[in-house]
Amino acid sequence: MSWLRALKDTARSGMTVERARLEPLTALRAAVGLAIVIAAGLAFLGPGSAASSAFGAFMAAIATFQKSWRPRPVLALAAGLTLAVSTFIGYLVGSSATGLFLVLLAVWSFAASLMWAAGPTAGMIASGNVAIMLVTVTLPTSVPQAAGHAAMIAAGGVVQALLIVLFPVRRWGAQRDALADALAAEADYARRLRHDPVAHFDPEPLMRARAAATVTRRQARRRPAELHGARGLAERIRPVLASLADPAVGAPAEGPARDRVRELLAAAGSVLDAAERAIRHGEPVRLPAPDLAVLKSPDTADLLDGAPLRAARRLAALLDDVLETAEPGSGRTADPGESMLRPTLLALVPVVLKAVRAELRPGSPILRHALRVTAVTCAGYVIGQALPLGHAYWAPMASVMVMRPDFTQTYSRAVARFCGTLVGVAVATAVVQLVQPGMYLSGFLAVVSAGLMYVLMRTGYAVAQLFVSAYVVFLLGMGGVRWDQTVPDRVSLTLLGGLLAMLGYALYPAWETPRLRTRLADWVEALGEYAAAVLGQYADPAGAARGEVRRALLASRDARIAWQDALDRAEGEPVRHRGISRAAADEAAHALAALGQSVMLLEAHLPDRAQAPVPGAAALARALRTATREGAKAVRERRVPRWDGVRELSADWGAPESGVLRGAADQILESLDEVSQALGPASRAETRH
Structure with a gap:
């Protein structure tokens, strides 16, 4: 795909408005939480503290809308408390010298970007902390005030968590x-x-x-x-x-x-x-x-x-x-099988650290993302400070919020953020000019804008940014900041931040396309392990460990989903397919899906422990495990995999009266041959063409 087409496709993707299931009651609860902290801040502490607490409540609510299975109050508390810590540390360092704050910004950006190794929810919360920290460190003027602002930010997260506990919406x-x-x-x-x-x-x-x-x-x-x-x-x-x-x-x-x-x-x-x-x-x-x-x-x-x-x-x-x-209320529960308990946040710390350490290696997409975000954020901060504009933090803030580990999301979000910002500030400015709202009315309009964002945030990033931009204009208006002091700066610096993010990815990319063969090889190897585990049950029904089959099945599913995700990401990249065409990839994936289907049929007819071992099953399991490992290596090295060992054994394997075993074995070999055909010379010629 050419760069021009890739840019057109990502711009179109960023501006797409999707039909999504809305959650108005959940959005209303989040908006009420935001209204409570803004009203309390304005009434007792002034507009500065109100803005701080608003940022905490705002980000805590956004965290609860992420696709995570963690309890929502935990997500709200994690977002609010980590943002409070980031803000306080940022002020302590930033109040001393700009150079020290730049060093802190680099360290914080790098660490936050590495959190994508723990999953998209952790990555989003960490990125939001860096972005909002850039704003909140400019609000206080002393260390006690900084501590107070941090406490208000944490309070915003606590309020959102309490509302979720007290007023659950569609529990479970x-x-x-x-x-x-x-x-x-x-x-x-x-x-x-x-x-x-x-x-x-x-x-x-x-x-x-x-x-x-x-x-x-x-x-x-x-x-x-x-x-x-x-x-x-x-x-x-x-x-x-x-x-x-x-x-x-x-x-x-x-x-x-x-x-x-x-x-x-x-x-x-x-x-x-x-x-x-x-x-x-x-x-x-x-x-x-x-x-x-x-x-x-x-x-x-x-x-x-x-x-x-x-x-x-x-x-x-x-x-x-x-x-x-x-049947609800029946009390009847099937055997849930294996225990699947999610660790607490404290117990999760070593797991996250292990995942992060695993990404600290050359070629890691997460590491490249962390280095890219760090460089772009620092460059945006320096450029913003050098320009004759106020609110220099908007450029690095825009960069942090749009950058993702993959090309398509980064570019589509950059376009959507600028367009949404342009429309949002235009609408909010028009409202300000017509209504001339005071402090409390500005706070009310900020809450309304945030509520609309919560309702519509899953319909598209551009729609969400429209209301976020209006929210910021009204929120800053609570403190008496005029629209002409914020709107031109915000639009210009948002454009700058988006362009820096796009340029950063172009100069230091992490393309998925060259790794497609590795993902496909991982799937081949995982399916081979799954098939070998199932055949091992036929080889030794009495001593078979059923959990081994389950673990192998889950690993093969993970490999399949990783392959599909990689293929989807690679489709929008402006990179030629290296070693595998889209047609060959589709054919190989279809063959591997058929292989998984054949193994599943074998699993459906696993023998009882009292049955006798099937002759030859153990030998075929070993041959299949060896062949798929060697075949996966061949795929990675851009060679055509061969399955001679499996073919020789399957010719004489299995009891003649066992149609299930014979049929499944033949289908497994047929699927493996189709993988080789998909990756054969014709496919390579098609790729070169």
Whole structure:
């Protein structure tokens, strides 16, 4: 993709207004918290303290809207308290000398940018601390005042946290939505299998539900019963659906047995939809009787036999458990399986430090992001100070807020921030000119602007910036700052900060495109480990560790999602594909998804511990693990992977009477061959072309 096209695409992306689910009650609660701290500050401490507390409450509320499974009060407190510390330290250093503050800004920017290693929520909170610190350190005039301002900022976070505790809005709503989305995805999968018996399933909804089910100890004691075990049941239902539908191990492709399978899949979709609605809204399960009748029909035993019949009976039992678990207030919980407890913030510190240390290596995208943000922020601060404009902090603040570890988000946010700022300050200036608001009316207009931002922030960054800009104009107006003292400076310096951010990424990029082969190789290796773990269960049913299969499955899902995210980021980069074309990438991904499907079918028919070992399964597991590791190395080195060892063993492997094992083994080898074909000479020639 050329630079011109990339710039057009990112500009269009930044200005896109998306349809999103609005949360007006949550936004109202956040706006009320902001109004409380502004009103208290104006009434008792003056406009300066009111502005400080407003920044704390404002950023604390934004933190609670992030896509995190942490309790919302914890996010509000973390944002408010860390911002208070940043502000106080910034004033202590900045009041001494500009040079020392520049050093602190560099250290703070570098450390905050490294927090992206801990996840996007931590990165956003840390970046916001740097941005707001640039503003708040200019407000106090003495150390006691700085301590007072820091206390007011912390108080703003505390107020937001208390409001969340006292006035919860749709308690456990995010966890309900994640689990309901997983069940809805399973229902859709069941319906697609009726027409395409080998349809693929995107595991992302299940991964998101797993993340939502990882809770703190306090949350675990308070979690509704219907959220305990349905996710584990959904995990077990997916392979059963696939094994029932796939002609290689299930019913024949045509005939009465296939018709019954289609009826069972349709009924399963209806049952899962009913469970999804009940869990999402906390309502009783409403299910049409005919669907349960199909699942319980005795005719199924006359039409199906062997593996398909076992799958049908297993499906009916699992769906019964789903319905009982999803019934609010029933007290029925399925076995939740492994314990998934989220560490406290203090216990998380060593985990975050370990993740940060892992990124302190050459070639790390997070490290490059940290160096890039540090250089751009310091350059913006120096340039802003040198220009004959007031409020020099707006340039580095804009840079910090728009810069992200990837190209597309950085450039799209830079465009959106400037355009949103331009419109926002224009609208706010017009209101100020027409109304001439005083201190309290300016505070009220600031709260209204922030409330609208909270409501609409998920519809697009440009929309959010429009209301943020208006909020800042009204907030500064509380202290008597005239619009003509802020608007021209803010627009000009915001443009400067955005341009510096874009220039910084262009000069010191962290392109995802050259790493695509590495991501693909990671997926190949993870799937090989998953397949080997499943085959190990057939090799030694009595001594098999079921947890090994689960860990390998999760690792393969993580690798798949990492590959897809990398592919999405690379698509918008102004870089030629090095070693793999988009067509080859799509073909290889399709083949690997089919490989995962084949292994899942094997997992669906794992032998009981009392069964005898399958001859040759251990040898094939070793060959598959070795071949995929070597194949992953070949992919990284831009060679075509070969699977000769697997091919030789699979020719004589498995008991002839075991259709499940034979069919899955053949499909695994076929998928591996398709990966090699996708990465073969034709694909390389296409890339050069």
